[in-house]
Amino acid sequence: MASTLWIGNIQFDNITVPVKLHTAVSQNRIQFHLLHKTDRVKLHQRMICKFDGAPAPAEEQVKGFLVDERKYVLMNPEELQQAEPESSRTIDIHEFVKTSRIEPVFIERTYYLEPDNVVKSYSALAAALKELNASGVCTWVMRKRAYFGAILSTGKNLRLNVLRYSDEIVPVKSLGLESFELSEKEVGIGSELINKLTVKFQPEKYGNEHQKKLRDMIEKKARGQKITLMTPKHLKPTTPGKLLETLEKSLKAA
């Protein structure tokens, strides 16, 4: 059972829903250490001064905001504190939106929300959000940081998505993509191919096979066995001239 991270109240339109915040995801992955090749000593991260080339201990580090070439405005801890949001125990819902309108790129992570003592309003909010396919756009303060998020419902349970502020999202325009003339035939076959290859999303189907293989390799090496190196598979790119032909072949094979 995950531990409670935060306790507070969801609030909107004179309605209060007391909730507890819980972690929803736990990653268990193989962790490596970074070692020095020559002496196999575990490496540490240090902050190195660009000017004198030596590590600067924490007490010699100050924060500076760059205003011009090599010119900084220093910020001391008291000034940084002034910018901290006032602590609060409220998740304020400002408006509700259709859940499907929230693009995945905004979602930073998800927390489970559990009812805290009073269950009635929690259940009613969960049921209503589900029925309306709506999510509550909200803001709150947690651990001295101001967050922006969305409250979602599974029907029975409420969840809190932490959203990214919109200026953190790199616009597609900045990629400088050129638009390409595509023939109706090409897009038609492309779409047909995709529809043919479409299945129901079943996340349980996908395991992390790589993790197991990696563990096997580590064990092999630990036993002193030799590892056969394999070359990564490279695919030959489809040339623009061969695209239609390749699509037609794909459709036959699908």
Added chain:
Amino acid sequence: MKTSNKAKAAINGQKQSNAPASPETPVGGLWSGTISFSLVAIPVRLVKSVEPDRVSFHLLHDKDYSPLERKMFCPEEEKIVPREEIIRGYEIEPGKHILISDEELESVSPDRSRTIEIVEFIDIQEVDPLYYDHPYFLVPLKGGEKSYSLLAESMRRTGKAGIAKFVLDDREHLVLIISRDAALAISTLHYSDEILPENDTAAAMHEASNDANNLMKKSIQGMMADFTPEKYSNGRRKKLLDIINKKIKKKTEVEAPETQGEEAAEGMADLMSALEKSMRKVKKTDE
């Protein structure tokens, strides 16, 4: 505020990290390889699609105001260790490591380290938002632009997203390939065994009454709006920029000594553009 020419150029031009690779520029980005669906293979590069922007501060050395850089340091020899002298080790017992080279790592799943093979497509509405981990963009490399556009357009038209697995560094990622404004966006997903169980017993005990539900629905309907994330901005930034501006007026800047290398200039350009962006935002809210 004075802005150096270099910074101005960076603000007006494209950000370097997101510029598409031309044959003249070396392949950059986080990863490069091929994405395929059925028999069509598209050469691509992986780039960032989000940039956490929290009014970035530089850590400086209080003795000389020189910027500090994060480096790997050998505590035994007390020296900075260059990249080529760093190797991954898996600790099998305290202080004892099995070394794994880059080649060995790439060799673990050779069919997935340089190719993202879309094996099936799904309806994006079926993906529980809980699964989304980290978003990126894929951009086409030379010669791949047409098939890239075709995949993006076909997915847009069908409303589908591709599912694939690929290995980045030492991790295999389950990914969703999404069509976004004629670009291919990619998002890593959590594996289902990483999702913790949801406790629905507490909520299930109570079935809300019809009256309560109707009241709740009315409240929600009265507050329905379009999703406009631009409306919400990080208040901390505005407060920090106010403090910074006051200090600039008082001429309290410090100056770092000159050091070699272009790195500092690039970092600055990025920060300056972040500042400009923030200033515009602050202005807008003030109006």
